[in-house]
Amino acid sequence: MTDSAQNNPSQQDLDDDLFSVAPRHPDSRLESDWLFLYEKLPPDQWFSADYAYKTSGWLKVHTNIRKRQRILTQISDAYMSGEFDWTEYRSQILKRINMHVLKLHQHHGVEDEGFFPEFVSMYPKLAPAFEILGHDHEYLNELLDTLQAQNDQLARSDTEDKALAKELHDTLVAITDLLQQHLTDEEDLVIPILGLRQS
16 A cells, blocks of 8 residues: 555545544443444433433433542642642541542442443343443442542541642542543443433
C-alpha cells in the first residue's frame, strides 16, 4: 500500500467510523459484541421521554457518586495546596468520607447480589462484561476500606499529619480514576438494559 493510500482513508472507511458503535469512555473495556443494546439505545436517548422513567434513577445514583467523589477530592486538594488548615480539612472531610464509603459499599452490594445476576440471566452473552464490573467492585471495595482506615486515623489525629493527608489524597485519586472508568462502562451496559426491558 502506498503512503498516499495509508494517509487517505476511503469513503467506506470514513462511513464505517461514522456509524460504528463507540463507548463513551476512551479506554472502554467493553467489546463491540457486548454493545448490541447500547447501539439500540445510545446515550443521546437515555433521558428522552420514552426512556427516562426507567433510566434516570440509576443515572441519578451515579451522578451523586461522582459528585461526592469530586467534593472529597476538592477538599483534599484544598488542604494539599494550603487553602485549608488542618482543622478545616478535618471538619470538611471526615463525615463526608464515612458517608461516601458506606453508600458505595451498599450500592455495590445491591448490584452484585441483585441487579448484575438478573441482567446476566437476561443476556448471558454479557456475562464477561459484568465479570469485569464485579472485579472492579472488588478492587474499589479494597480502596474504600483503605480510605476508611485512613479516615479513622485522621479522626484520631488532632496534631497535623501531612504524610497521612498525602496517603489519603493518593487513595482518593486512585478511587476517582477507577470510578471514572467503572461508572461509564457500567452505564454503557446497564442503561440500555433498563431502558429497553419491558416492565
